[in-house]
Amino acid sequence: MSDALRVGIVGCGMIAKKNHLPGFASAGGWQVTALCDVLPERMAEKAEEFKLPEAARFEKDTDLFASGLVDAVAVCTPNDCHYPQTMAACEAGLHVLCEKPMAGSLAQCTDMVGAAKKAGVVLQINQSIRYSAPYQAIVAKVKEGAIGEPFHARCIRAGNGTPNKGWSPGADWFVQKKHEGGMLVDIGIHMADLLRQIMGPATKVAGLVDTRLPDIDVPDNISALYRYANGATGVLELSWTLPGGAGFLEVYGTKGRIRMGFNGNLIEMWQDGPNGGVTTTVNPEGCPNSQKVFARAIRGEEPSWTPGEYGRRALALCLGALESSETGKWIDIPTFPGEDAC
Ligand SMILES: NC(=O)c1ccc[n+]([C@@H]2O[C@H](COP(=O)([O-])OP(=O)(O)OC[C@H]3O[C@@H](n4cnc5c(N)ncnc54)[C@H](O)[C@@H]3O)[C@@H](O)[C@H]2O)c1
Known part of the structure; x- marks a missing residue:
């Protein structure tokens, strides 16, 4: 397709395989013209699996950025790696779809937002819950007032193992501080952000984190309590060590309750009313994927749904919980210009 956007995949591991390579293919309007990985075998595997024999291969990210073969990178x-690679890609004039967590600090996020603005490119963060139809169906129901005013939400996301043993075997960086790993920025960054999307701006957080596993140096168990600007509360519980695992989301409002994970993937809503109220099942509608929204943003058709400002806000919700655990104090959630637009 002649007007297709050309994209390069930087890092050909598990999320490239499960989300980005299929996502760019199904979104339409994209051509994967380059692959980059420090391990050549990863590029070879993905080229074969996704039928990309003509995609150029680079072991060094900056060689890809300077190649002239791509309009954008994932x-x-x-x-x-997210901070240095995003900064270098923006400086090379490339649009960037960056995985979460956007960076290791809020200052780095601010640099990245600034670099994208200066270069006039789109910076989108792959906060993928924002592109998940079931979760977005719950957000939509709450926003349309189906359960009245939401005043409390609770969310549990737990597994009984770390991602380097299950999701991406051997990817030990997931459990290493020096690579900015940990449960909070792995799953917490999605769920804290989802609670914020449902309940509105968060003002403060109290957190407790533990590292229970003997061979890792990042949190593997987290409890966080958020206060929102409208007075509502939200509780987040995350674990990599919960026998059997668990995954629930429940939102309580003044006129009902909506929840998922209590009965498989069913979304069940109870609305107060005569004779004990009514319980219904909510059916998610389709939702564009992140790669489709990224293309629309590059083409100027609509702003990205998850720009850099959004990724920074999600990180602030996580870093606040960590800081609270270290200091034993409530932490105010910082706000930044531009984040209310998303
Ligand atoms: N959005 C989501 O729901 C979601 C889910 C899982 C992972 N992720 C994120 O995706 C990112 C990657 O996770 P993953 O599971 O694919 O990890 P992974 O370890 O499976 O893959 C990472 C790949 O990057 C390569 N790599 C390492 N350093 C590199 C460099 N300097 N230049 C080029 N390639 C390099 C590795 O060789 C590896 O192939 C992480 O930031 C993770 O948090 C997001």
Whole structure:
């Protein structure tokens, strides 16, 4: 397709395989013209699996950025690579779809937002819950007032193992501080952000984190309590060590309750009313994927749904919980210009 956007995949590991390579293919309007990984075998595997024999291969990210072969890149590398690679890609004039967590600090996020603005490119963060139809169906129901005013939400996301043993075997960076790993920025960054999307701006957080596993140096168990600007509360519980695992989301409003994970993937809503109220099942509608929204943003058709400002806000919700655990104090959630637009 002649007007297709050309994209390079930086980091050909598990999220490239599960989300980005199929996502760019199904979104339409994209051509994967380059692959980059420090491990050549990863590029060879993905080229074969996704039928990309003509995609150029680069072992060094900056060689790809300077190649003239791409309009955009998807940064799918370990967390500590996101900042330098996004900065370099923006400076090369490339649009960037960067995996979460966007960076290791809020200052780095601000640099990245600034670099994208200066270069006039789109910076989108792959906060993928924002592109998940079931979760977005719950958000929509709450926003349309189906359960009245939401005043409390609780969310549990837990597994009984770490991602380097299950999701991406051997990817030990997930459990190493030096690579900015940890449960909070792995799953917490999605769920804290989802609670914020449902309940509105968060003002403060109290957190407790533990590292229970003997061979890792990042949090593997987290409890966080958020206060929202409208007075509502939200509780987040995350674990990599919960026998059997668990995954629930429940939102309580003044006129009802909506929840998922209590009965498989069913979304059940109870609305107060005569004779004990009514319980219904909510059916998610389709939702565009992140790669489609990224293309629309590049073409100027609509702003990105998850720009850099949104990724920074999600990180602030996580870093506040960590800081609270260290200091034993409530932490105010910082706000930044531009984040209310998303
Ligand atoms: N959005 C989501 O729901 C979601 C889910 C899982 C992972 N992720 C994120 O995606 C990112 C990658 O996770 P993953 O599971 O694919 O990890 P992974 O370890 O499976 O893959 C990372 C790949 O990056 C390569 N790499 C490392 N350093 C590199 C460099 N400097 N240049 C080029 N390539 C390099 C590795 O060789 C590896 O192939 C992480 O930031 C993670 O948090 C997001």
